[in-house]
Amino acid sequence: MSAPSGTPGRRPVRRTLLTVLATLGLVAVAATAATTPADASAPTPPSGWTQVFADDFDGAAGSGVNTADWQYDTGTSYPGGAARWGTGEVETMTSSTSNVSLDGNGNLLITPRRDASGHWTSGRIETNRTDFQPPAGGKLRVQARIRMPDVTGAAAKGYWPAFWMLGAPFRGNYWNWPGIGELDIMENVQGLNTDWATMHCGTNPGGPCNETSGIGGSTACTGTTCQAGFHTYAMEWDRSTSPEEIRFYLDGVNFHTVRANQVDATTWANATDHGYFLILNVAMGGGFPDAFGGGPDSGTEPGHAMAVDYVQVLRSSGGTTPPPSGNRDAYGTIQAESYDDRSGISTETTTDSGGGQDIGYIANGDWALYKGVNFGSTPARQFTARVASGAAGGVSGLVEVRLDSRANAPVGSFAVADTGGWQSWRTVPANIGAVTGTHDVYLTFTSGQPADFVNVNWFGFGH
Known part of the structure; x- marks a missing residue:
């Protein structure tokens, strides 16, 4: 029982290792x-x-x-x-x-x-x-x-x-x-x-x-x-x-x-x-x-x-258990690593303020699901995410918000490229279409290149 603090993780050189780790279930x-x-x-x-x-x-x-x-x-x-x-x-x-x-x-x-x-x-x-x-x-x-x-x-x-x-x-x-x-x-x-x-x-x-x-x-x-x-x-x-x-x-x-x-x-x-x-x-x-x-x-x-x-x-003795049931507050801080499901991403220790973990190794086609996000009756019109990127020159992509299905059109997005390093964090705002009620939120990631282009530490919404 002593004072804990986050310890920065080392970013693996090969994405293939993280592809294996990404198969781990979070339940x-x-x-x-x-x-x-x-x-x-x-x-x-x-x-x-x-x-x-x-x-x-x-x-x-x-x-x-x-x-x-x-x-x-x-x-x-x-x-x-x-x-x-x-x-x-x-x-x-x-x-x-x-x-x-x-x-x-x-x-x-x-x-x-x-x-x-x-x-x-x-x-x-x-x-x-x-x-x-x-x-x-x-x-x-x-x-x-x-x-x-x-x-x-x-x-x-x-x-x-x-x-x-x-x-x-x-x-x-x-x-x-x-x-x-x-x-x-x-x-x-x-x-x-x-x-x-x-x-x-x-x-x-x-x-x-x-x-x-x-x-x-x-x-x-x-x-x-x-x-x-x-x-x-x-x-x-x-x-x-x-x-x-x-x-x-x-x-x-x-x-x-x-x-x-x-x-x-x-x-x-x-x-x-x-x-x-x-x-x-x-x-x-x-x-x-x-x-x-x-x-x-x-x-x-x-x-x-x-x-x-x-x-x-x-x-x-093994097997699977239900994922978190949601009940997330859209206007609070949603930790990116608290996903209910995901594809192509993994978690790592972050050096960002507050410590904890971020999701990383994110490239074109990857996604993360957050169930039961409650936006209330007053429309949310803003989306904010804490992101970092050590992508090479010319590599960039979109962080998108989709509701209830990955097949639905994004309600908002922003572009991100190199921020100075995979643990060099910035808070990036974006406008979204008006959202009320409770929804499953997908963060989807789109890029014109196959390389990793972003880490996400947390995100949230505003009016």
Whole structure:
């Protein structure tokens, strides 16, 4: 659990390699929307998936967690482990129901407190089980519906809620991080409307996984902020693909993917050839908050809880699952790598502001599909995309928007050529015909040359 940051990927020399990678499927189990009630049971597993663990946190108000499933981490470190939990945080973790309790309405509350002397306490729990991993050729999905502590600005200084996993060999050793692997499904600091997801692995500092930052990406909560509403945070570990993938989702939309071929085979094996256990906690202070202004300080407000509606772990022996079901806001930022389907493109880590991934290796005839984009009743008339190009002189093409079918005429487009490099980003606007209602949006790409001509990081619409 440390401050993640995106690490630029190296653009492969040969497009044929990316053609192979482009055959990888992007699928996600449907997630519970942020607009559902505060107490919503863990969803019924889709066809082909089996639930192997779940906790709906049903119980009497003020009671603790079920210790048949969870154990409390207490104090300021694991026994014999690194001080201050290895991250520099300042609180003492307790098993007190003032820090960790059920609310009586189907939610777990982890609440940081500050006493009269200024000392912070909080809560950290982890599953007793350490065997969560996908079967050979199958998938593991770990998800939780969470409302981050409802505090922002100066009052949130130092808050660090998280939902994450550690490799089983860590338990009892406590000094073999990050080689045994860490998967941060959700991290947040300082009350920002941002969800960070990260894989940690390799050696520290530096190494193949850029430690202590790790291989990370981030995205914003939409509809309601991360603090104001419940959202579903998920990780899908997929051994049915080649290379193996670990994908991170916010409300069913994939915004960050780590692939086995991003690191050497030994590093990947050391991080993944074993089970994992799950952790929920709210830290105060430490390395990640320090990167965003520090804290906590005298202006930080204690008593704001992270609320967890449910935690669920699913396994699949293989096959496919439904893609994200849409419900995208046309006027928000649509991450290009969150496609429901595509042809001829792949994803890569971006150096653009905010990190994460872009779609690239895009040439004539390629396309990407984004289902269920809601334009509302006031017509959208503008289209904006964040693009980059390292195309050779004379190579250019069109980025086009089509609705509901690739065979339909574009409602708008813009031309793009070399911007100075494949990670040299520009925001390009275009006018489109008036669009209302909800549509499947296709980005299609047309060029008079066969060469790659554009990368896309994100796009959106305006009135």
